[in-house]
Each structure stands twice: as structure tokens, then as C-alpha cells.
Amino acid sequence: MGAASKAKLVSAKEAKTLASKTCTWLSTREGKKALKTAVTRGGQLSNRLKEARKVNPESLRKPMGF
């Protein structure tokens, strides 16, 4: 393996143990809420870009004369 293997901090077995703990957390009220917030925030992030695609038509007709 190349560079990535040097960053490997956990084995596949350890990763599964951590994943099980994450799954337990995901079933809690706190976990459900955190995931929902993440999805909402992700939508908000992309909405900024979607809004930005609606360019004011007036600014498209101003000449660039320098």
C-alpha cells in the first residue's frame, strides 16, 4: 500500500467496533437529531449555490469597458 496505509489508525476489526458504537448512537434521540441537522445544513449549503445561479438579468447587460 502507498501513502494512505501510513494514515491507517484503525484495523478493519476496530473500525467495525467503532461503527457499532456509532450505530447505537444513531438510534438515540441525540443521534437522530444530529443526523437530521446535518442533512438540513447540507441542504442550506447547496441552497446558497442554487440561489447564486439566479443572476440578476440587469447585471448581464452592463458593458465591461475597461
Add this chain to the structure above:
Amino acid sequence: MPQISFEVAKYTIDKLLSLLASKSNISIDVVQSKFHAKYFKSYFDELQARTIVIENGYIDRDYLEDYAAYYARCFREYPRQCTRLHFFNKNFTHKCFADLLRNAKSSLTIESLQESYLGFIVIRPLPLTIVGRTCLKTYDTNGDRRHFPVVREYKVNLYGIELPIKSIAFQEQDRAVSACATSALWSAFHRTGMLFQHAIPSPVEITQSANTQFPLASRGLPSSGLNAEQMAGGIRSVGLEPYLIEVSDQEVLRNVTYAYVSGGIPAILVFKLFRTENNQSREMGMHAVTVTGFSLRSSNDEPTKQVAFKATRIDKLYVHDDQVGPFARMKLDGVTLPDKNIHSIATAWSDCHRAVPEFVLIPLYHKIRIPFESVYEAVGIFALSVAAFSNAQTFPYPDDIEWDVFLTTVNNFRSNLLETSILTGDRAERVLCDRFPRFMWRATARTNELPMFDLLFDATDIEQGRFFHRAVEYDPGISAYLRHVLNHQNIEKTIKNTLAWQIVDWFRKNPA
């Protein structure tokens, strides 16, 4: 026919300015008053220029096109030939260079000239706008701070000596056949012409084709400047599609510019220019420049503990600003205009000239159909969900994950995998030999600057479809972790109706 003469001079800024004045036949005061004079001083100091070779009687294709379309028909006679100045960071004399051409014994070799070559400036014999086609070496990368993805190789020929240089052509607009928008398009086409195989039109051809589609917007020649609609027409005239996005929000500017420019595609930044004095700002008009590179802050500056996009580390853009010079810096310093609550960015014009970004226009190959915002949405939701696991303190890695999202091609992706040796053995062979679309959005997740996995999206697909192509995984630990967690029922319940679901679904269906 007189022989073409050359001269060799020791580089000093005074020598350069006197050459710009004498070869274009204008006064030195006019040359000194230009922003270019100040800019070239600092640029050639940085490049450590030592010697100039002056190629007299140079015929420049772009100037010749402009000449035939406009200047040849003026009552006053304008010269047809230009002068080209070549710059080297090595000291040598006229005799050394002449001996090399004569095949006589010389301390100079072709290899040493090639190694020390810094590029060229064409001087046009015009009354004011004298800086013609200019290709200069970029600033050095300063570690991994400066990036110049929008360059190509030019094979310059000086009396038979081939001098390769990686740059992108720049020129000052001449206000007869073009204005700043035309110059910005012309520089951009020098790159897209190589990337997407289209002919590179001269400035006058760009102005004329842009005016054909919107004939009432302004007079064709002399040109008083194109508007965005005409620029879009100019882009379509070479067979490309314009992608337009408003960038008054500087995070949008960072993310969009990074995504396309990292993929080697130039972005044309349009902004309002302001002059600030005595705590007041005065709008001077709209200006267009070509974004050719960027500088990134160190990743250690601001730990976020949230989702972090690499693009947000951009602290400077490098632009071809026809009023200043090539690779001019625009610093994203977060300063607002003194009498208005508007964010602005610094320009290379002067300390009191500030830019308020309006929009970015990107010339794209017609098969690049999936826009950045769709990929950003899918990656953003997925990234924030993974960051949520991290907050639960059960994520395998304690450090922030940084997401690097940019457009790439199958060839660049494969070459990068091979060069970096991220994957080796059977897995490398399997990935390299897999089928990929020609254009892809690549989102690399890194922790501590080491890649964990890539998410690859088919940029040629349709937005309504499942445009996620596949993941390429570099770390078995994170692969095992994600497959386990992403199978949780709450993940499906919460993410199913979002663009991120196609990523989750891929991990669920494909074994590591």
C-alpha cells in the same frame, strides 16, 4: 528585404520601460504611468530576470488579425510589425548569443537558454495599449501554496531555438478592437482551445462574433466593451457552453472557482471596480479578468470540527487582468467598502482600488452537464453526516476531514492515481482498468492530508439521474466503518430523499 535584427540587453526595469516606449514609439512618461510598469517591476524581480533578447520585426498573428480588421483601414499609417522581448534569468552578452546562432564556440548553450527562459512580451506599435501577446512563467509554487492549473505549454521559437514555456497568454486590450471582456475571453480560449480542441480566435474575431449575436447592445468596432450576454455569445461561437453563477457571496466564489479552475478550466470573474479615498468609495464600472490560479492558506490555520471544503482555504486568486498584467494577485481579505456594507477584494491596481465580485462565467465543453451545485449538494449532505458521526466521538479518526471537490478527466484521474501510488497491487490495477466517463467530479476526503476515499460523479450524466459513479477507497478501516454505519435504518430514513442517497446506496451495495 532587410535582415531581422536582434539586440541583447541586461535586464533592468528602466531598460524594459525604455524598450516599451521606444519600440512602440510612445513617450516614456506614458509607459511609466501605466499599472503594467509597476507590475512588471515586481514580477520580473520575483522571476529574477537578468537578460532581454529583443527580436525586432516580429509578426504577431493576433496583432495582424486586429491590424487587418481595423488599423489597416485608418488614415494614419500604423506599422504592421511588432517587437518581441524574451526574458532569461541568466546573464549573457550579444556576442555569446550571436556565437550560438553562428554555431561558433559560445559559453551559451541551447539547453542553458531553455532552462533560464522566463517568457516573452510582444510590443505593439500602437499609441497607448502597447502590451501585446505576453507569455510569462508563473510564480513558483512556494511549497503547495500557489496553484496555476490554467496553463499550457507554448513552444516559442527564437531564430530556430525552441524555448518551451508553461503559461497562458495575456494581453492588454487595445480599446479599438476589444475591451477587457474580450481580453479575458481570449486568455481563457488559449486554455480551452487545448483542452477541448477548438480554434483560438483573435481578439477582433471574439468581439465580432460576440456582437453578431447581440447587435444592438453596443457598437462592434471600435468596441466599447462587451456585456455578459455578449460574452456568453462569444463562448458559444467556439462551440462551448457558458456556465454563469453569481459570486457576491465570497464562499460561493471560493468553492466555484476552485472546483473548475483546479480542473484546469479558466473562470472569467466579473466585478464592479471601486476607488476608495478618505473613507468613501466611488464605483468606476464593470471589469472582467481571467482566473488562472489561486493560493491556499495552510490547512492547520483554522481547525473547524465541522465539514471543511479545501476551497475555503483560498486566500488569493491569480488573474490575467489586462489593465495590470498576467497572474496578478487579488486578495480575498474580507475587507468591506468604507461607506457601504459590501465585501470587497483587493486588486493589483493599487491599494485604493477594490473589487466587488458580481459573477463568474465559465466556458465548458458541452458534455460537462452536471453543474457544480448538484455535486456540492450531494457531497455536502454526505460530508455533514460523516461529520456528525465524528461528533459522536466514535469516528475512527480524531481529526477533521477535508473535502477536495473539483472537476477532472478520466485521464487526469488515472495519471494521478498512478503518480501518487495511493493504490498499489491488484486494487490499483482493478481501479485503473475500470471504465470511467471522460469528465468526472472528484471529491476526495482527506484527514491529516492523507486520502481516505474518492467519490466520483459522472459529469456527463443528467441531473435527474443517479450521477454518482463510484467510490475509490484507500483505507480499509474507514471502508469497513462506513459500510457498517451506512446500513443503519436511520440513515436510510433521513438521507433517502436527498442527492447524497446515491453515495450511501453505492456503499451499501458494493462490498469493500
